[in-house]
Amino acid sequence: MNKICLYIVFVFCVLPVFSQEIHPDEKRLDFSGQLSAWGQFTPDLVTKIWLGGRYIPQLNYNIPLKNDRLFDMEASANLFGDIGIQSGNSTTEGKIKPYRAWARYSSTRSEIRLGLQKINFGSARMFRPLMWFDNMDPRDPLQLTDGVWGGLFRYYFPNNSTLWLWSLYGNKEQKGWELIPVSRSFPELGGRLQLTLPSGEGALSYHFRKANASAYQLKEIPENRFGLDVRFDVTVGLWFEGSWTRLNHEIGELTNQQMATLGMDYTFGIGNGLGLTFEQFFYSYDEKGIDLNQSLNFSGLNLSYPLSMADNLSAMVYYDWGNRCFYNFLNWQHQRDNVTFYIIGYWNPSEFGIPSQMGAASRFAGKGIQFIIAWHH
16 A cells, blocks of 8 residues: 555656646546456366456556657556365455556656556567566466566667666565565665667666565575576577576575576468477576576477467477476467457476466466456457
């Protein structure tokens, strides 16, 4: 609640500063939303059937200013509920929480945004070492993720390079690849310099936070993250994305965390166009550095084929080289006006071994099928 109050104070303090530059006739208030419902059959789990729904109402308010500047705001909520059905029993869950709540002032070269927002970047698609502040699952057709509370500044150079600076505060939940929660005594700080390169782009990223180490009989530990990603569009799309996280105190195998992804994509001129994406992912954690005995290696292949203007078929396959097992996902999508239908089939190991998905993926263990319908208005 304190974060929402600070956001409201910011809006009502900043808006009067620009009130003399507002064009009253050009203000615009838009209301939109996404209503989705799903059913899931999971024969390999104790709970065989899941039924649920979600509504995300969204308000956008745009205030054009002089000299091509803009003040705009967005507010949305996540209203969620589902029920799990098993033999003679059922479990229910429901939540209502803010989804986005930010205000932004922007010009042709820069922008500053404050509030609950999505911050994500990087070149990788399926295995994202730079998934620092979101939890987007590549299998989720709706691409939903919680936001983070903080401020973001971006400056756009004339050569299309971009400077990012951010500060986060008041986020309780662990984000992305975080293995230790954040300490709330100090804000998180970081930045990113994204440069234009011949036939592509590259970026260096950095983030600092203090981790809550009470589980290790310590109050807090400074943590540094370093990121590098590059992408080149030549005959095929090629990219590299890597991240190194270092705690400034030895706490065992979680002291260092390294990730790297190599990827490529290409669209073959077969029928309506067969899209292929491949990624090779490496993940390691150790007290001193890279330890091959404590590492994971995954290969990922994503195929996508448009059957028609309204239908698309895609398949995603992961292979876990350490455990020698496959993760298989098949998704059919049908678009009709503002309504989208999805049928997802999967065949996975009984226990997930993908680090960033182990908590959220418990319902997708084993075999199953899921139906989703989403209405956008």
